[in-house]
Amino acid sequence: MSPALALARTGRAEWSRIWTVRSSWIFAVALAVVVVGFGAVIGHDAAGDPSGVTPGSTAWDGIRFTGMFALFGLVAMAAVVATADHATGGIVPTLQWTPRRGLLLTARTAVVAATTTLVGLLSMAAGAVVVWTFVPHLGLPPGDGLALAGEMGVVLLCGTLLGVGLGLASRSSAASLVLAIALLLVGPLLLTQLPYQWTLTTATHLPGSGALFLIFGEGPSDDMTTTSARVTMAAWALAALAAGGWRLLATDADR
Template identity: 30%
Template sequence: MITPARVVRSEWHKLWTVRSTWATLLTSVVLVLGVGVLMGVTYTSGGGDSDVDTVVLTLYGSQLGGIALAVLGVLLTAGEYATGLVRATLTAVPRRLPVLWAKAAVFTGVVFTLSLLTALLTFQVAQVFLDDTDQAASLTDRGVLAAVAGNAAGVTLLGLVALGLGATLRSVPGALGAFVGGVIVLPEVLGMLPYEGVETLVRHFPTQAAGALGSATPLPDAASPAEALLALVLWATAALALPAALLTRRDV
């Protein structure tokens, strides 16, 4: 009998038996931790980064690590179409939609847990080098722990957007191109336009919203943490809703 728990267990097994999972997760951890340590080692008080939020400074590598996790999200869905494994998966689960929800649930659980642990470790290690500087901080300081958790949530939701793009386009190169072009590059281009309405829109784009979530202090011209979280949840929901609709209409 097919049950949600069994579908989730199947997707969990598939995730960990693919080498790309280990490669992308390890790459993300190394990038976040490596950049965080580099920031801590090279930082000097009163320099050009003295006005940067401490959490943003120490977790700057999340921008790169998040791309690695987005790649994992794309591979988790579009990768099955590339290998043809999706036919066996949808034959085993003819209702189809539980497969998409199981992939999203497994991805969310793994990525959020790993991202949160990596962010906590990176922040603590970086603070060893920042202890005698104007960027010295503690997890117990106001807003710091929430920002660290927000960083992990932002990276996870960005990955879910990539997962949804992979399920929609069913092409690894196409989904990666759409993620880089539509999620990363497009808001930067739109941000150059001198229109207030466009500025408001850009503040709620996925990458900008994720940045606002990962800051312990309010960022200038950025959405509030609550608005940023809502925007990211809506983006991720929309990214998953489209492939969900397509799954019920296509043969494969």
């Protein structure tokens, strides 16, 4: 069997595995409800107080503020999906069916990250439509929608890759979720409250600070830029994948 055909077959299996796990549906539905719900709140507030709407903004701008909620939900979903068969012992028959671990690593990473990122972008698009129904004069320009998808796509993709990497490295849903929350939320918030320059510098280089800057345009340091924030998120995602990939490739799968 050619490598391309084997990768396609493994990718299909990973896709099926995602949607046969109940937690995947729970995360996807919960994420959509939260994002769309916040879209309704944002739209209702904008309709009730038009003076609070920034001139020139669109419904896409309104839904941007749900980006952090989407990020947390997708990172959790990616981590849980990546560790699901380790928790159940299903990783053993998985590797018997796909003994080439590098192939499994590639397919699992690509399918989980792409699927969860798409779920996030579709949820945000639905939320933007809800905002628009409350304040139709803001409009839904396709160009702005594509721009938002490109910007948020980077954030969500890096976040989901981080979740997959943490899941593969820890092989524990609980441990990977704790690590993700520490890196994306607790770490940046805690370190920025301490009166030391090194803690502020450390906070700036955590993935949560990069996500915050890319979504809201501000972070713990005035020195942050769009490029530095993207590099920070990508570096953490790649480091997590390297750790997770090493453990999958080099250690016993059921330990």
